[in-house]
Amino acid sequence: xxxxxxxxxxxxxxxxxxxxxxxxxxxxxxxxxxxxxxxxxxxxxxxxxxxxxxxxxxxxxxxxxxxxxxxxxxxxxxxxxxxxxxxxxxxxxxxxxxxxxxxxxxxxxxxxxxxxxxxxxxxxxxxxxxxxxxxxxxxxxxxxxxxxxxxxxxxxxxxxxxxxxxxxxxxxxxxxxxxxxxxxxxxxxxxxxxxxxxxxxxxxxxxxxxxxxxxxxxxxxxxxxxxxxxxxxxxxxxxxxxxxxxxxxxxxxxxxxxxxxxxxxxxxxxxxxxxxxxxxxxxxxxxxxxxxxxxxxxxxxxxxxxxxxxxxxxxxxxxxxxxx
Numbered sequence: 001x002x003x004x005x006x007x008x009x010x011x012x013x014x015x016x017x018x019x020x021x022x023x024x025x026x027x028x029x030x031x032x033x034x035x036x037x038x039x040x041x042x043x044x045x046x047x048x049x050x051x052x053x054x055x056x057x058x059x060x061x062x063x064x065x066x067x068x069x070x071x072x073x074x075x076x077x078x079x080x081x082x083x084x085x086x087x088x089x090x091x092x093x094x095x096x097x098x099x100x101x102x103x104x105x106x107x108x109x110x111x112x113x114x115x116x117x118x119x120x121x122x123x124x125x126x127x128x129x130x131x132x133x134x135x136x137x138x139x140x141x142x143x144x145x146x147x148x149x150x151x152x153x154x155x156x157x158x159x160x161x162x163x164x165x166x167x168x169x170x171x172x173x174x175x176x177x178x179x180x181x182x183x184x185x186x187x188x189x190x191x192x193x194x195x196x197x198x199x200x201x202x203x204x205x206x207x208x209x210x211x212x213x214x215x216x217x218x219x220x221x222x223x224x225x226x227x228x229x230x231x232x233x234x235x236x237x238x239x240x241x242x243x244x245x246x247x248x249x250x251x252x253x254x255x256x257x258x259x260x261x262x263x264x265x266x267x268x269x270x271x272x273x274x275x276x277x278x279x280x281x282x283x284x285x286x287x288x289x290x291x292x293x294x295x296x297x298x299x300x301x302x303x304x305x306x307x308x309x310x311x312x313x314x315x316x317x318x319x320x321x322x323x324x
Contacts, residue, residue: 001213002027003234004198006139006166006224007068009033009100010268011275014051015259019252020227021063024234027220029065030139033095035108036071040079046087057088064090066137070098072107072118074125081136082129091135092126096157099141099172110172113144116156123160137164139200139222142185143171154189154197165189166198166222176225183215190217198222204229204282209237228279246286247318250311257304269300 005017005026012020017029031050034041047053052065059065067089071077081092096119098109105111112119119138127136138157142150147170157165167186174180181202190197200222203209209221227233231252235241244252253273260269274295280287290310294303 001209001238002220003209003237004028004030004166004220004222005063005227005234006030006200006222007032007095008224008228009098011228011272011279012224013272014049015256017052017063017065018059018061019256020231020234021059021061023232023252024227025238026063026234028090029059029063030093030222031065031067033068033070033098033109034080035103036069036073036076036080038073038076040076040083043083043087046084046089050089053087053089057090066091066093066135068093068095068139069126070095070103070108072112072122074118074121077122078125078129081126085130085134091137091163092130093166094123094126094136094138094162096138096140096153097166097168097172099175104172110141110144113141113149113153113172116149116152119153120156120160123157123162127161135163136161137166137198138162139166139168141168141170141172142182145171145173147171147182147185150185150189151192154193158193158195162195164196164198165193166200169199169201169216183212186218187216196220200224202226203233203237205233205243206237206240225279228276229283243283245318246284247311247314249280249284249287250307250314253307254304254311257300257307261300261304270298270303273303 003026007030009032050067052059067084084092095109096112103109130136140153169182169186170180186199197218198220199212199216199218203212203223204226230243232244277291293306297303
């Protein structure tokens with residue numbers, strides 16, 4: 001089984017990719033999307049989004065990174081895709097799945113699911129612009145208001161020349177509602193398309209991954225939210241490694257915090273770390289108590305201080321652990 005670390009706007013940034021690929025055997029990472037409107041963007045935009053481009057398109061631990069583009073103009077999507085390939089991205093990914101109201105209101109992301117013909121044109125323009133030895137992939141949902149057009153959507157991607165399609169097993173209207181995932185429909189696509197299908201959605205642990213692979217028949221899965229719930233999810237899925245302990249998670253949080261505060265995204269750190277805590281609470285009950293203490297804090301050092309104090313308290317009660 002192969003695992004891809006998928007994109008999550010505002011959370012799975014370069015630092016998070018670096019940390020998670022150091023402790024997990026991911027086969028590929030996909031970046032947060034770059035919004036393409038009516039221009040070919042300058043290289044600095046892509047270097048900021050994906051500093052891995054300056055490392056051969058890989059994280060420091062060697063995991064390939066693929067830049068994701070979001071837009072509805074075939075011309076400008078093609079021009080930006082060509083630049084991304086030239087800069088050294090491990091392929092080009094197209095976002096047709098983002099459910100954000102703001103993005104959809106500007107005819108981006110999942111909004112294009114209502115226009116398979118335009119999807120086809122965008123994919124074809126990107127495929128024509130990118131060297132033939134580079135992978136072009138697209139991430140979709142099963143539909144916009146419902147899943148009735150899922151085959152037409154997937155056919156548009158394949159006919160446009162994409163090498164791979166990533167399918168989140170919900171419609172846009174389903175958002176992330178529990179009980180709405182349709183791994184079986186992903187499986188139907190896997191049987192009927194001639195390109196590889198990557199399954200995505202509701203993979204929280206090893207059992208979920210095995211069940212998703214069984215139902216969908218997909219050899220590659222993409223994880224997003226689950227990778228934040230359980231920071232060593234890929235290791236857990238691929239090798240049966242136990243989920244990280246709370247003590248290990250706290251060490252990771254300290255490292256993440258120190259890097260974010262020192263980096264150019266330090267001003268966003270309070271919101272980013274609080275967002276991560278919202279995911280951690282699903283796997284670690286202890287995270288809820290700590291989140292309550294930092295929820296109202298805005299000062300970076302105060303937030304970090306609370307995390308370090310919690311870590312010190314845990315270390316007084318538990319033996320030292322490693323990430324191994």
